[in-house]
Amino acid sequence: GQQVMQIPQYQHVQEGEDFTTYCNSSTTLSNIQWYKQRPGGHPVFLIQLVKSGEVKKQKRLTFQFGEAKKNSSLHITATQTTDVGTYFCAGPTGTASKLTFGTGTRLQVTL
Amino acid sequence: EAQVTQNPRYLITVTGKKLTVTCSQNMNHEYMSWYRQDPGLGLRQIYYSMNVEVTDKGDVPEGYKVSRKEKRNFPLILESPSPNQTSLYFCASRWGRDAYGYTFGSGTRLTVV
Numbered sequence: 001g002q003q004v005m006q007i008p009q010y011q012h013v014q015e016g017e018d019f020t021t022y023c024n025s026s027t028t029l030s031n032i033q034w035y036k037q038r039p040g041g042h043p044v045f046l047i048q049l050v051k052s053g054e055v056k057k058q059k060r061l062t063f064q065f066g067e068a069k070k071n072s073s074l075h076i077t078a079t080q081t082t083d084v085g086t087y088f089c090a091g092p093t094g095t096a097s098k099l100t101f102g103t104g105t106r107l108q109v110t111l
Numbered sequence: 112e113a114q115v116t117q118n119p120r121y122l123i124t125v126t127g128k129k130l131t132v133t134c135s136q137n138m139n140h141e142y143m144s145w146y147r148q149d150p151g152l153g154l155r156q157i158y159y160s161m162n163v164e165v166t167d168k169g170d171v172p173e174g175y176k177v178s179r180k181e182k183r184n185f186p187l188i189l190e191s192p193s194p195n196q197t198s199l200y201f202c203a204s205r206w207g208r209d210a211y212g213y214t215f216g217s218g219t220r221l222t223v224v
Binding site: 033035041042043044045046047048088090098099100101102103104 | 144146151152153154155156159167169170201203211212213214215216217218
């Protein structure tokens with residue numbers, strides 16, 4: 001079946017450093033979504049990318065969708081302790097309602 | 112407040128005792144879905160529904176049942192729970208249009224002993 005992998009699984013940075021997580025799909029995706037889950041919380045939708053090569057920004061977060069629509073990345077500039085959590089990418093497999101999540105990247109930020 | 116409400120938040124039960132986890136959304140969303148989250152495995156989709164009376168299996172449907180008799184409710188039923196169903200469960204809903212992601216409930220932590 002379709003797989004969505006993320007790397008790294010875990011990253012520990014000092015506050016102020018940049019962070020990037022990468023998402024790779026075994027098949028072409030019609031769109032890709034990103035979610036953030038704080039420790040002890042539930043996933044929260046951040047953004048959706050639809051077009052090949054699309055780049056979107058949310059303050060210090062930059063999301064990119066690959067040209068082949070099989071990979072994506074999330075880059076955080078100058079991390080803050082509020083960025084702590086697990087970041088998931090997700091892509092539709094089959095119908096739009098069937099959403100496969102990546103394995104997630106856990107980000108730890110220390111002062 | 113727009114939200115997805117799951118109950119209970121925590122549940123400890125014994126093997127084989129039927130249980131239902133309720134899920135309700137107040138946003139008139141067409142799509143609803145159940146996920147389980149396990150360490151190292153991320154979020155895996157159990158079942159999903161695209162509208163009333165329309166449901167389909169996700170990636171890990173074995174041992175679970177769902178129903179969608181009303182648009183707002185999407186209960187998850189474990190007819191005969193087993194210890195390998197110990198997990199954190201999330202219900203989620205979204206519009207049918209592609210521009211929106213899922214809104215998740217706060218989760219149900221289930222322990223089967």
